Amino acid sequence: MSYTTKQQQAVLRCLEQRQGEPLTAADLAQALRQEGCPVGLATIYRQLEKLTLTGQVHKINTAEGAFFHLCGHAGGHRDCVLLKCSRCGRVRHVDCTHLQSLYDHLEREHHFRIDPRGTVFTGLCENCTEEEAHGTK
Template sequence: MEKRIERIKEALHDARYKLTPQREVTVRVLLENESSHLSAEDVFMKVKDKYPEIGLATVYRTLELLNELNVLDKVNFGDGVARYDLRKEGAKHFHHHLICTNCGSVEEIEEDLLPEVEKIIAKDFNFIVVDHRLTFHGICRNCQEKDGGTNA
């Protein structure tokens, strides 16, 4: 975790920002809950436990700054709530998600599934793809097993 915090500190420094104590505690909460897809309010509540004097606006500003610096991505899974997802180190693209429409579970796919699609888009539409997001909505394995596959 400390290495990732150091790299985030460097990204902030390169953009002429400092890793303030408020930003650091926010980053630590995001790292500790990396697979949870927390909303800003979720992040705030967890940060407040560790840093009681922090304000919601500070957490929002920190999340937006980290989003601008491509340290994290703001995602929406169709429920109207913006959630924050740390970018994987060294990843060329945002990772993909499988969202269960029954239970709301979110599973991440780390593999880049779209290199051939990107080539087609570049060739046929003369468009340079710099990033992409892919979200699949459906029924997860657990819900299929519970329902005997009737919802699939």
């Protein structure tokens, strides 16, 4: 039986408050310190690892390091994915059943099984697309 520690609750609360913003463990530590809830970096990494394993958090590996994003679909839900805007950096979590047919095709025809928990599509969000079309920013 699993239980939630105060540190895990604090990490989850911080991720919830900053949805749409991929955060590093250091970002979380700083935010929690500012809230008057200091949690050590090693503890944050431990909690993020547990939350990633349970499917509550997406881990985004980049050249700059690992970023974390809250997932509203715990338990390895295969229809959720992250969309990251390459212009503004905002991350959007979406639940789209159309992805399952793509995952099935890749597994059947190309013998490659996608890990949706680690899948991030990059492109332009609606706001940045509109700004680009109007020549702003």
